[in-house]
Amino acid sequence: MAKPKVKEINTQADFDERVRRLELSDETLIGLYRTMCTVRHFEYTADRLYAAGKVHGTMHLSAGQEAVAAGTRLALQPDDYLINHHRGHGHFIAKGADVNLMMAEFLGKDTGFNHGRGGSMHIADFQSNNLGANGIVGGGIPQAVGVGLALQMQRRKEICVCIFGDGASNEGVFHEALNMASLWKLPILYICENNKYGMSMDVERVVAKLPIAQRAEAYGIPWSTVDGNAVVEVYEAIKEAADHVRAGNGPYFVEALTYRYFGHSKSDRNLYRSKEEIEDWKQNRDPIMRFTKHLLQAEVLNEEQAREVDAQAEQVILKAVEFAEASPEPDLSTLMDYIYA
Amino acid sequence: MPEMTYLEAIRQALWQEMKRDERVFLLGEDIGVYGGAFGLTHGMLDEFGPERVRETPISEATIVATAVGASLLGMRPVAEIMFMDFVLLALDQIANQAAKMRFMFGGRTSVPIVVRMPGGSGTGAASQHSQSLESILMHFPGLKVVNPSTPYDAKGLMLASIRDPNPVCFVEHKVLYKTKGEVPEDDYMIPIGVAEVKRAGRDITVVANNIMVMKTLHIAERLAQDGIEVEVIDPRTLLPLDTETIINSVTKTGRLLVVHEACQTGGWAGEVIASVVGSPAFDYLDTPVRRLGGRDIPIPYNRGLEKFAIPQDADIEAEIRMMVAGKV
Numbered sequence: 001m002a003k004p005k006v007k008e009i010n011t012q013a014d015f016d017e018r019v020r021r022l023e024l025s026d027e028t029l030i031g032l033y034r035t036m037c038t039v040r041h042f043e044y045t046a047d048r049l050y051a052a053g054k055v056h057g058t059m060h061l062s063a064g065q066e067a068v069a070a071g072t073r074l075a076l077q078p079d080d081y082l083i084n085h086h087r088g089h090g091h092f093i094a095k096g097a098d099v100n101l102m103m104a105e106f107l108g109k110d111t112g113f114n115h116g117r118g119g120s121m122h123i124a125d126f127q128s129n130n131l132g133a134n135g136i137v138g139g140g141i142p143q144a145v146g147v148g149l150a151l152q153m154q155r156r157k158e159i160c161v162c163i164f165g166d167g168a169s170n171e172g173v174f175h176e177a178l179n180m181a182s183l184w185k186l187p188i189l190y191i192c193e194n195n196k197y198g199m200s201m202d203v204e205r206v207v208a209k210l211p212i213a214q215r216a217e218a219y220g221i222p223w224s225t226v227d228g229n230a231v232v233e234v235y236e237a238i239k240e241a242a243d244h245v246r247a248g249n250g251p252y253f254v255e256a257l258t259y260r261y262f263g264h265s266k267s268d269r270n271l272y273r274s275k276e277e278i279e280d281w282k283q284n285r286d287p288i289m290r291f292t293k294h295l296l297q298a299e300v301l302n303e304e305q306a307r308e309v310d311a312q313a314e315q316v317i318l319k320a321v322e323f324a325e326a327s328p329e330p331d332l333s334t335l336m337d338y339i340y341a
Numbered sequence: 342m343p344e345m346t347y348l349e350a351i352r353q354a355l356w357q358e359m360k361r362d363e364r365v366f367l368l369g370e371d372i373g374v375y376g377g378a379f380g381l382t383h384g385m386l387d388e389f390g391p392e393r394v395r396e397t398p399i400s401e402a403t404i405v406a407t408a409v410g411a412s413l414l415g416m417r418p419v420a421e422i423m424f425m426d427f428v429l430l431a432l433d434q435i436a437n438q439a440a441k442m443r444f445m446f447g448g449r450t451s452v453p454i455v456v457r458m459p460g461g462s463g464t465g466a467a468s469q470h471s472q473s474l475e476s477i478l479m480h481f482p483g484l485k486v487v488n489p490s491t492p493y494d495a496k497g498l499m500l501a502s503i504r505d506p507n508p509v510c511f512v513e514h515k516v517l518y519k520t521k522g523e524v525p526e527d528d529y530m531i532p533i534g535v536a537e538v539k540r541a542g543r544d545i546t547v548v549a550n551n552i553m554v555m556k557t558l559h560i561a562e563r564l565a566q567d568g569i570e571v572e573v574i575d576p577r578t579l580l581p582l583d584t585e586t587i588i589n590s591v592t593k594t595g596r597l598l599v600v601h602e603a604c605q606t607g608g609w610a611g612e613v614i615a616s617v618v619g620s621p622a623f624d625y626l627d628t629p630v631r632r633l634g635g636r637d638i639p640i641p642y643n644r645g646l647e648k649f650a651i652p653q654d655a656d657i658e659a660e661i662r663m664m665v666a667g668k669v
């Protein structure tokens with residue numbers, strides 16, 4: 001089984017060669033860049049809204065992990081199913097969720113995806129086969145078995161992408177689910193987004209044998225690891241995995257190594273990691289910064305164009321905030337709605 | 342009308358519904374050649390094949406989760422939990438996931454699954470294979486908890502459960518599996534959330550579920566010879582609970598006893614009693630309301646001990662006589 005080594009920082013030559021081999025057009029590359037900028041702006045805006053006292057509940061921000069979301073989405077088909085984790089804003093945006101409805105949900109508004117019942121942790125968009133994030137760590141992993149099984153029984157071509165964090169790989173259902181998915185050769189692409197910490201717990205202190213992806217081997221599932229901060233590499237790894245799954249060969253497992261900038265949630269004071277560590281990731285391994293450098297050097301766009309795309313992304317998010325703030329709260333008379341169908 | 346067992350009635354419901362609706366499939370442990378631990382799915386593998394009678398590893402949480410996930414894509418899964426005790430292994434998927442998804446997602450989806458689970462003592466299976474955990478499942482809005490006591494109700498409620506757009510915990514009782522009753526061949530549904538007066542009477546209302554319905558009906562016949570007329574109500578569904586039928590009955594009889602096998606503390610009798618004493622029926626009460634639940638102990642193995650861990654005929658009879666005599 002292939003076990004590619006993670007190269008933390010790729011060179012421009014690597015990048016250029018990969019873009020050529022994967023036949024990624026300038027337009028596609030700029031699309032990736034735009035997605036990452038949009039996610040980044042969403043997350044920093046969410047943080048600002050929280051600081052301004054406009055957010056009632058908690059949030060789990062994915063700034064720093066944008067390349068996993070953008071690269072994954074590019075490797076998938078629009079109608080593939082997504083089961084997401086609690087730090088899911090990036091994946092939702094990448095999958096094309098309406099950021100107005102996301103932001104409205106984040107602010108608990110009736111116009112939000114969930115009519116204000118779910119908040120950041122439970123955003124779902126069933127119309128685009130986005131089956132939702134989950135507040136229980138690992139809670140969605142076994143549900144993906146059911147989605148994969150239904151796809152198989154209905155003889156459909158879509159696959160189910162099941163994304164979770166490093167922490168979820170220690171839940172019992174992770175192991176139950178991988179076993180069943182492999183036994184039944186289900187069309188499931190597992191993506192473990194390893195951002196180094198499960199809340200405060202360093203992955204090296206809670207996973208007996210790394211990489212996490214090698215756990216898939218115990219269940220006969222092919223696996224790979226990838227630098228989750230290199231968007232084109234993520235795309236390549238996920239594409240290879242998705243092709244395998246879509247061809248009817250059963251599940252595939254990809255572990256993307258990445259890093260989150262914000263704390264786990266709003267209560268996090270970052271006592272378990274150093275400022276230096278966070279700064280090192282931000283200054284030297286930031287996925288957007290790295291990608292931008294490559295794009296500039298490859299002359300896919302120039303600095304002004306890059307700034308323009310970023311500014312457009314920011315506008316999209318600011319408009320989403322306007323929409324959300326102008327939206328009504330759920331009427332209290334609807335409290336008992338949506339419990340039973 | 343043909344007579345069949347409670348177990349056969351449930352099987353017939355599953356069989357007929359799988360014939361009628363190709364979205365319906367079964368999943369669970371040993372439900373294929375073995376036919377399930379109690380033989381309920383016997384013969385179904387041959388009829389419907391391994392894709393729709395899907396045998397699973399011993400992974401209760403993922404069995405239920407698989408049902409949940411498949412239901413989101415339009416399937417109608419019926420999952421079997423071999424013994425109700427094992428549902429505790431799947432409780433996250435039932436209580437945190439299936440029950441809440443429609444609500445959390447703002448009504449934009451539903452989770453039409455059935456989770457079958459046989460509970461109850463009486464088979465010498467000891468503490469981890471004999472519990473009656475239906476009261477626990479009542480604490481999760483979004484779930485329905487169905488609990489039939491007769492073959493007729495079992496079939497009609499199973500058909501209603503599979504067609505219900507919500508997650509349904511279908512609680513069976515091991516001791517009832519061999520009991521017989523008349524069951525029509527036709528397709529019929531018993532509405533979920535509707536209790537039934539199994540026997541009309543003027544002196545006391547006894548609300549009981551599964552095997553306690555049978556016991557109470559038996560005792561009621563004996564007491565009738567002494568001029569005591571017992572009204573026996575089977576809720577049939579515990580969540581949502583049909584309190585209206587119970588309140589109407591108590592308004593008539595002025596006495597309420599609730600009997601269940603589940604441990605008394607935290608048992609659903611408390612819910613019934615609170616509903617009645619908080620209603621206008623309170624003014625019609627002639628005696629304090631009472632409950633008779635299982636002892637607050639794990640179910641023991643020994644035959645004699647096991648028997649006395651749950652209400653016996655004599656206990657129920659004595660309780661009714663005492664209440665009717667006003668000696669509470």
